[in-house]
Amino acid sequence: DGGITQSPKYLFRKEGQNVTLSCEQNLNHDAMYWYRQDPGQGLRLIYYSQIVNDFQKGDIAEGYSVSREKKESFPLTVTSAQKNPTAFYLCASSVGLSGGYTFGSGTRLTVV
Amino acid sequence: GENVEQHPSTLSVQEGDSAVIKCTYSDSASNYFPWYKQELGKRPQLIIDIRSNVGEKKDQRIAVTLNKTAKHFSLHITETQPEDSAVYFCAAIEGGSYQLTFGKGTKLSVIP
Numbered sequence: 001d002g003g004i005t006q007s008p009k010y011l012f013r014k015e016g017q018n019v020t021l022s023c024e025q026n027l028n029h030d031a032m033y034w035y036r037q038d039p040g041q042g043l044r045l046i047y048y049s050q051i052v053n054d055f056q057k058g059d060i061a062e063g064y065s066v067s068r069e070k071k072e073s074f075p076l077t078v079t080s081a082q083k084n085p086t087a088f089y090l091c092a093s094s095v096g097l098s099g100g101y102t103f104g105s106g107t108r109l110t111v112v
Numbered sequence: 113g114e115n116v117e118q119h120p121s122t123l124s125v126q127e128g129d130s131a132v133i134k135c136t137y138s139d140s141a142s143n144y145f146p147w148y149k150q151e152l153g154k155r156p157q158l159i160i161d162i163r164s165n166v167g168e169k170k171d172q173r174i175a176v177t178l179n180k181t182a183k184h185f186s187l188h189i190t191e192t193q194p195e196d197s198a199v200y201f202c203a204a205i206e207g208g209s210y211q212l213t214f215g216k217g218t219k220l221s222v223i224p
Binding site: 043088099108 | 144146153155156161201205214215216219
């Protein structure tokens with residue numbers, strides 16, 4: 001997947017459950033991002049991180065949490081507070097300022 | 113912050129015809145403008161990009177033009193083929209920023 005790996009590809013969540021989506025990159029990129037994509041919709045930013053141990057909220061951070069303990073990893077937790085979590089989640093990374101993104105292959109999360 | 117508007121939201125063309133997708137941006141400090149192609153259920157992939165010191169860039173059947181004065185940029189696809197059918201996203205990034213702002217996407221359908 002071009003140096004950025006998301007897992008799992010498909011994930012099912014029960015009501016009230018927290019789930020964690022994995023994102024790992026070996027591109028030595030400083031910045032990492034999480035986006036949510038709903039059917040027929042664009043990309044909405046959830047969280048982003050410019051450096052290790054630092055991250056900022058995006059446009060739709062409520063009900064989500066992240067950590068950035070290692071440069072290579074930026075996991076996203078979808079908490080029970082997120083009332084409508086069914087969506088396609090995309091992780092991306094970039095080399096830094098004013099740079100393009102490389103996307104992972106995505107995780108499709110479904111609430112059952 | 114940056115705001116990116118993209119038009120049209122859907123576009124149908126006959127195979128062999130040209131397709132043009134237009135985007136406008138609000139922040140005159142933006143200096144990097146990538147275009148991504150996303151096939152159904154897959155990750156967005158960078159197809160072409162342009163920086164603010166360049167007016168036009170071509171790569172085979174794909175070209176991007178940038179008008180800094182008017183703050184708009186366009187994607188041109190010539191001799192369209194069925195495999196060009198996908199959703200295309202434009203984006204812009206402000207100089208000194210990590211965060212890309214995406215347009216809402218254009219669904220291109222190439223009719224054989």
